[in-house]
Amino acid sequence: MTDAATALFRSLNSPLIVATTASNGQTAGCVAGFHTQCSIDPVRYAVWLSKANHTYRVALFATHLAVHFLDVADHELAARFGGLSGDDVDKFAGIDWTPGPGGVPLIDGCPNRLILQRATLWDDGSDHLCIVGEPIDASVGSHELDPMRIIDADDIEPGHSAGARGTPDDLTSTRMGASVVDTMEDLAAGAGHAVDLPGGH
Numbered sequence: 097m098t099d100a101a102t103a104l105f106r107s108l109n110s111p112l113i114v115a116t117t118a119s120n121g122q123t124a125g126c127v128a129g130f131h132t133q134c135s136i137d138p139v140r141y142a143v144w145l146s147k148a149n150h151t152y153r154v155a156l157f158a159t160h161l162a163v164h165f166l167d168v169a170d171h172e173l174a175a176r177f178g179g180l181s182g183d184d185v186d187k188f189a190g191i192d193w194t195p196g197p198g199g200v201p202l203i204d205g206c207p208n209r210l211i212l213q214r215a216t217l218w219d220d221g222s223d224h225l226c227i228v229g230e231p232i233d234a235s236v237g238s239h240e241l242d243p244m245r246i247i248d249a250d251d252i253e254p255g256h257s258a259g260a261r262g263t264p265d266d267l268t269s270t271r272m273g274a275s276v277v278d279t280m281e282d283l284a285a286g287a288g289h290a291v292d293l294p295g296g297h
């Protein structure tokens with residue numbers, strides 16, 4: 097990418113979210129700057145997850161995604177979800193959260209949020225996967241949101257660099273589990289397999 101493009105993107109200073117999800121008994125979540133409303137009628141919201149992330153691997157089999165809009169006061173939460181990886185730690189240990197539809201973790205301390213039911217996945221072969229969802233619930237906090245932005249998180253070193261994509265070895269790690277590997281093999285096999293997502297969607 098050119099320096100000019102990098103400078104343009106940085107000048108946009110995008111607001112940050114924590115995207116959370118759950119599948120196969122695992123919870124996951126990471127900070128994301130790549131997200132936007134992408135349709136008005138019907139309403140759709142899109143989030144791009146790095147293929148390097150634990151959250152990506154859990155989201156592949158999830159029916160729901162929660163989008164928590166971070167406030168500038170949420171730096172500690174941003175450091176937890178953006179600076180650590182679910183490959184190494186349980187990010188939900190020690191914070192209050194409530195399971196939502198499809199088991200998606202809703203972070204109690206982050207009231208400005210959308211719950212998305214997954215509509216489609218888009219993989220163009222780049223290092224991020226796009227998940228497009230239908231908002232089935234939305235809530236706002238009692239205080240007006242002062243969004244945390246990319247520049248506010250300059251001191252947070254991402255838990256995974258975007259270039260470090262997963263490998264087949266990751267899929268056989270104990271965190272993924274055999275059932276996930278079986279499902280991925282079914283997906284890779286294509287025709288002849290009926291693959292039901294958890295929750296029947």
Ligand SMILES: Cc1cc2nc3c(=O)[nH]c(=O)nc-3n(C[C@H](O)[C@H](O)[C@H](O)COP(=O)(O)O)c2cc1C
Nearest residue numbers: 127128129130145146149150151180181182255256
């Ligand atoms: C400012 C900032 C923006 C980020 N934007 C994204 C993003 O849009 N998509 C993404 O998948 N990861 C993004 N990340 C990286 C993940 O949040 C980070 O690598 C995280 O530790 C991954 O955790 P996981 O392995 O548990 O999923 C961003 C991180 C930071 C600090």
